[in-house]
Amino acid sequence: MISLITGGAQGIGFATAEYLVRKGGKVCLMDRAGLSEAAEKLKGDVIVIEGDVTNAAEVDEAVSRTVAEFGGLDTLVTAAGIVTVEPAIDVSAEAFLKMMSVNVLGSFLPAQSAARHMSVNGGGNITFIGSVYGSVGAPKRTAYCASKGAVHNMMQSLAVEWGPLGIRVNAVAPTGVRTPMIQALIDKGQYNMQGVRNRTPLGRIAEPEEVAAAVAFLSSPEASMIHGIVLPVDGGWIANGYTW
Numbered sequence: 456m457i458s459l460i461t462g463g464a465q466g467i468g469f470a471t472a473e474y475l476v477r478k479g480g481k482v483c484l485m486d487r488a489g490l491s492e493a494a495e496k497l498k499g500d501v502i503v504i505e506g507d508v509t510n511a512a513e514v515d516e517a518v519s520r521t522v523a524e525f526g527g528l529d530t531l532v533t534a535a536g537i538v539t540v541e542p543a544i545d546v547s548a549e550a551f552l553k554m555m556s557v558n559v560l561g562s563f564l565p566a567q568s569a570a571r572h573m574s575v576n577g578g579g580n581i582t583f584i585g586s587v588y589g590s591v592g593a594p595k596r597t598a599y600c601a602s603k604g605a606v607h608n609m610m611q612s613l614a615v616e617w618g619p620l621g622i623r624v625n626a627v628a629p630t631g632v633r634t635p636m637i638q639a640l641i642d643k644g645q646y647n648m649q650g651v652r653n654r655t656p657l658g659r660i661a662e663p664e665e666v667a668a669a670v671a672f673l674s675s676p677e678a679s680m681i682h683g684i685v686l687p688v689d690g691g692w693i694a695n696g697y698t699w
């Protein structure tokens with residue numbers, strides 16, 4: 456399987472790359488930084504492309520190089536993303552637009568570019584990294600929640616439009632995952648780990664490898680009839696409506 460993973464230099468994207476390489480896949484990592492370190496850690500068929508997911512030309516270049524160097528593109532995983540924590544009253548128009556640009560447009564452009572290839576080359580599959588916050592709201596995360604809700608909804612539209620072209624489209628919705636993104640929030644006192652544990656029936660946040668396994672399943676032939684879904688990877692966080 457030949458995959459392109461955006462945001463592949465660290466966190467969920469990197470864990471997904473590790474998983475797919477371990478299963479014998481060929482992987483292209485696209486990220487704006489950290490690529491040589493990531494490539495060194497991955498033993499296997501890996502190429503890296505520095506670029507910004509909000510730049511259509513750079514995204515097209517990543518798709519073209521993947522196809523040129525590996526001979527095709529079966530799977531796209533969009534793991535590039537950002538988070539901010541700020542009272543809604545203070546969020547600037549620029550900050551809101553940046554969130555939408557990276558998390559929504561930065562998921563759409565790679566999907567569009569990949570679909571242009573897949574639709575005329577036998578199909579493929581796309582998995583977006585959404586979030587539990589694509590389904591529910593949270594204080595100080597208005598822009599982030601809005602962006603993830605948009606990703607989930609966009610996934611459904613693309614599934615409807617591209618299913619007939621042979622392209623399966625899905626999303627995963629993780630709870631907190633132990634990545635540099637969450638560590639940065641923890642370091643700034645912006646992540647209530649105990650609160651998350653309390654709400655989560657399995658009592659913990661996720662490891663990146665657990666999200667990678669779900670993404671790999673959705674990308675695999677075993678998921679051939681799974682299309683247009685948001686798969687929670689959350690230890691039951693969404694299911695729990697109990698309040699303490």
Ligand SMILES: NC(=O)c1ccc[n+]([C@@H]2O[C@H](COP(=O)([O-])OP(=O)(O)OC[C@H]3O[C@@H](n4cnc5c(N)ncnc54)[C@H](O)[C@@H]3O)[C@@H](O)[C@H]2O)c1
Pocket residue numbers: 461462463464465466467468485486487488489506507508509534535536537538557561584585586587628629630631632633634635636637
């Ligand atoms: N970590 C969590 O708790 C968690 C939970 C739910 C959803 N998610 C989502 O999963 C995705 C990955 O998160 P993570 O925790 O691995 O984050 P991370 O910050 O550890 O990794 C994200 C990667 O995306 C890259 N990136 C950011 N903006 C980019 C851009 N414009 N162009 C190219 N690359 C860019 C970064 O350089 C980084 O390597 C994000 O969409 C995030 O919102 C994360």
